Amino acid sequence: MRIRPAFRRLAGAVLCSLLLGQSAAFARETVKIAFIGPLTGGISAHGIGGRNSAELAVQLRNADPNAKYTYELEAMDDECKPNVGVQVATKAASDKSIVAAIPFYCSAVAIAAVDVFHKFRMPMVVWAAVLPEITYGNDYQEVNRVSSTLINQNKVGSKFLVEQGYKTWVSIHDTTDYGKSMHKYFAENLPANGGKLLAEFGVGSDQQDFTAELTRIKELNPDVIYFGGLTPLAVRVITQMDKLGIKAQFQGTSGIFGDAFIKSLGAEAEGVFTTYDMPPVEQLPGGKFFLDAYAKAGYKEGFEAYGPYAFAATSLLLDVIEQVGPDRKKVIAALRDTHGKDSIVGKIEFDDHGQNITPMTTMYVVQDGKWVAWGESDYASGKRKLKNL
């Protein structure tokens, strides 16, 4: 029997497609997740560090032969601007191929965009933003957070400084939701801890000149200047404090923690005190593992303050997807049910608002160009002294 050429070609095509189909069944299904953070602009060092860390978690998982899926991380830039954040969150949430998100360094962006995740029923784990209202402001099942709220650090920080012997404070904060909330919890807790707030100065989040505010502060002569805001502003305030001859001790918050702060200030950073919700990376349960993996991955940027949290948030999310499959509804339920889960930053325990409640607030001071945990510093042992004591 003679087979007609056209038929022969058809048969060949069918055979080929069968073979291809066979091999596709062996490959793992690809699952997409989104990372959102400030990848451009003044805060981008933190955003890029977080993205690298999240990417690292994804790479490690993809290299794991036991993983059920191949993961793809789509990094999106919110520029630390609320309007842009809402746009990219909507873009991620409305894309059905993206299962879940690891969003937000900036609190002002996060608080503007949480509604989007609720509306589109997209599960997410916040990796850095610390404003309490992100988790506690609503009752959204979709919204979880591995990083702490800013409440605890403001309680602990001023209490500690009062114990060191400081009495009077002046607060400078930026006028975003983040800065205002920092100031709110600081001002609430200070009197109870025994300190006195002399004055409060709200400043623009891109203000350059602080000489007018600082001249007023010089007149008030406080023991400590409390600062609720992010790195670029803190750098300017400290430089200008020095120029005007203000000798007050500087108390920062988690917003200034990271290498970028010390690199920008140089020697002037010495003795700056801050609270930050994580012990030194080396002391974290998975700290060494994370440091090694990050170094091996060869990123040229540092992971900055919240990189380990971005890694932990991403790993947690991938674990949940492995467990229940890439289905938004199931992931939402399974994420909320996270209790006592081991991660590189310690046990993750979500309360009924999806907030990680494992307390990890640690006091830091800059010593010889490095952030050193208070207990291990020369300041604690009495070799060096904080200002104004």
Added chain:
Amino acid sequence: MDIAQLGQYVVNGMMLGIIYAMVAVGFTLFFGVLDVIKFSHGDVLMLGAFTGYAVYLGLGALGIEASWLQLALVVIASVLAMAGVGALIARFVVLPLRGAPAFNTLLITLMTGMVLRECVRLFFPAGSNPKPFPRLLPDTQWAFDGFALRLDSVLLFAAGCAAIAGVHLLINHTRLGLAIRAVAQDSETARVMGIGFESIVLLTFALGSGLAALAGVMNGLYYNEINFGMGLLLAVIGFSAAIVGGLGSIYGAILGGFLFAALQTLGAVALPFGSAYKDVFAFAVVILIIAIKPTGLIAERSSERV
């Protein structure tokens, strides 16, 4: 508030004012000679500051340690480089749009500024972080009971005044200035009289941009910190100062610069609701002044533009 405090506020305000005035003078120059608004002016200032910083790093690598030499080279390199950049912007961005509506020039220079800003952020090593600008001036300080006067502030203020006075002299008392004024007044007639129109425009842009570079380096020396976004707000403030003073007039630009600084300081100090609203206050007053006197405080006389 005692007299020492008041003096401190005045000194702070003067320093802000001289920097604003230098930016405003640039806007006024460009508008005077070509009737354009060059919105990349603030970013040229930022680029000037970063050029100065890069030169400083380079000198450090070469082992040149004398701070007066460093300062001189930083200023010269940054001013020359930005004069070049200004001329390039004029040649390739502003002049080709000469026949188009003024709005297009405004937009294209705004975009040029964004390109400069993002280039510094992306291509300068760790460009998105604030950079510590070196302290090249002596840090002598005189303190009188709560009032601190720093020698570096005095020097910077003097340098700013000298630069503005120099531009003024150049325009009013030299042949080059005469040519610039001729082009500003009537470019067609100037051309007929044998003045090279294009080269005068390029020179004017180089002059204004060099001034911006000096302002950028001064800004860095004063605050000891520069960042890629510093030009943005300075441009808006400098532009407002030029408008409120009377666009096209150098005296107007100076007046506008100091007025804006005074308003900001007043807003931060005297308003009961605190420093958060000082920019709102300053800009609101500027809007009010423009509404009452649309030509600016010192109105441009068409015969004496620039």
